[in-house]
Amino acid sequence: MKVAIVIFDKFTDLDLWLMWDLLNRVRLENWEVKILGEKETHLSATNIEVKTTGRIDEANQADAVLFVSGQGTRDRITDENWLAKFNLNPEKQLIGSICSGSLILAKLGLLEGKTATTYPTSKTVLESFGIEVVEKPCVVHGNVATAGGCLAQQYLIGWVIENLVDKDWADLVVKAIQPVGEGLFFADAPNLTKLYAPLTKANAKV
Amino acid sequence: MKVAIVIFDKFTDLDLWLMWDLLNRVRLENWEVKILGEKETHLSATNIEVKTTGRIDEANQADAVLFVSGQGTRDRITDENWLAKFNLNPEKQLIGSICSGSLILAKLGLLEGKTATTYPTSKTVLESFGIEVVEKPCVVHGNVATAGGCLAQQYLIGWVIENLVDKDWADLVVKAIQPVGEGLFFADAPNLTKLYAPLTKANAKV
Numbered sequence: 001m002k003v004a005i006v007i008f009d010k011f012t013d014l015d016l017w018l019m020w021d022l023l024n025r026v027r028l029e030n031w032e033v034k035i036l037g038e039k040e041t042h043l044s045a046t047n048i049e050v051k052t053t054g055r056i057d058e059a060n061q062a063d064a065v066l067f068v069s070g071q072g073t074r075d076r077i078t079d080e081n082w083l084a085k086f087n088l089n090p091e092k093q094l095i096g097s098i099c100s101g102s103l104i105l106a107k108l109g110l111l112e113g114k115t116a117t118t119y120p121t122s123k124t125v126l127e128s129f130g131i132e133v134v135e136k137p138c139v140v141h142g143n144v145a146t147a148g149g150c151l152a153q154q155y156l157i158g159w160v161i162e163n164l165v166d167k168d169w170a171d172l173v174v175k176a177i178q179p180v181g182e183g184l185f186f187a188d189a190p191n192l193t194k195l196y197a198p199l200t201k202a203n204a205k206v
Numbered sequence: 207m208k209v210a211i212v213i214f215d216k217f218t219d220l221d222l223w224l225m226w227d228l229l230n231r232v233r234l235e236n237w238e239v240k241i242l243g244e245k246e247t248h249l250s251a252t253n254i255e256v257k258t259t260g261r262i263d264e265a266n267q268a269d270a271v272l273f274v275s276g277q278g279t280r281d282r283i284t285d286e287n288w289l290a291k292f293n294l295n296p297e298k299q300l301i302g303s304i305c306s307g308s309l310i311l312a313k314l315g316l317l318e319g320k321t322a323t324t325y326p327t328s329k330t331v332l333e334s335f336g337i338e339v340v341e342k343p344c345v346v347h348g349n350v351a352t353a354g355g356c357l358a359q360q361y362l363i364g365w366v367i368e369n370l371v372d373k374d375w376a377d378l379v380v381k382a383i384q385p386v387g388e389g390l391f392f393a394d395a396p397n398l399t400k401l402y403a404p405l406t407k408a409n410a411k412v
Contacts, residue, residue: 014383017223024252046230117386120395135392137385148386151357155385177220179343179361180323180354186341189326
């Protein structure tokens with residue numbers, strides 16, 4: 001199972017690293033998470049240099065493809081060469097976005113006839129593409145999901161893990177990052193050790 | 207105002223990047239956030255190479271010092287040379303930790319006679335240092351705060367920003383990452399533009 005996170009220059013740091021961290025808590029042998037970009041490194045919104053581990057065309061073969069957000073999405077949605085590299089298939093792939101990543105999904109034609117969510121400052125742009133925007137943290141239609149507000153990544157990634165692995169892994173991974181006393185408790189300690197254990201065989205659904 | 211985030215090898219990715227991202231949303235001229243380490247780069251728990259922007263002794267002059275967490279804390283708390291580089295002053299500095307970063311605060315003598323919180327899998331170690339551990343997301347005693355569970359960083363960083371800047375900036379920064387419909391709303395869009403505005407003069411409290 002391969003999960004691809006697509007980044008670009010001027011991405012919001014948290015929108016890469018929250019999903020990256022959550023996805024990497026899954027301890028299964030054939031579970032692979034890649035950071036894809038059009039260059040060997042991309043600069044975040046705060047000028048952090050991040051190495052990519054593959055090019056964006058690899059997204060077309062991934063089991064799940066996730067788009068990050070940030071000011072950089074404004075350049076991506078007008079870059080037809082960049083957009084043309086994607087040939088995603090929502091019949092076979094899970095496809096998701098956080099915040100303004102939804103603008104890319106819209107430009108790729110993946111939100112046609114669907115409702116979606118996005119970051120508040122991107123709502124009018126997404127609406128200008130003819131998409132009905134709803135005020136929800138995560139909107140799922142079949143294999144396509146949009147999430148809005150950085151911390152809504154926990155719903156988006158929970159959905160990815162539940163669909164690619166199972167609900168137990170999804171619940172455990174999302175629980176593991178909750179504030180103590182607010183979703184995560186000291187009594188959970190024994191269960192959390194599963195997240196640090198050696199890799200185990202996956203019971204893949206895909 | 208200088209905020210220092212102290213990292214080390216095998217740190218939890220999210221425990222650096224959530225606080226980094228939040229702190230960098232403050233748009234004030236004299237606001238500086240640094241990533242300190244004992245080397246030019248450190249490797250995260252998922253083998254991401256992160257460049258530091260200063261050495262750990264700089265923490266001694268910062269207005270706020272924050273310790274990340276991860277499996278790497280187990281090595282830090284037995285490294286007397288590393289611990290000896292810190293000469294922190296809770297009378298003059300804000301000092302905080304996320305998850306197992308509390309073990310470092312304890313070893314530095316900053317939690318003596320105080321209650322504290324930590325990650326569930328670090329509770330027994332923290333207790334072995336004679337600290338009373340309470341099941342709360344964020345425990346504040348004067349200028350020293352411990353937070354437990356990655357997402358509790360929002361309370362920790364809210365506390366830092368409120369004390370170094372003001373409550374309006376703290377509230378806005380924390381609101382900006384909430385899930386849409388759950389703390390962040392489309393009607394907030396005009397206020398969020400403040401987070402992308404040119405730098406403004408700080409009304410520093412420190």
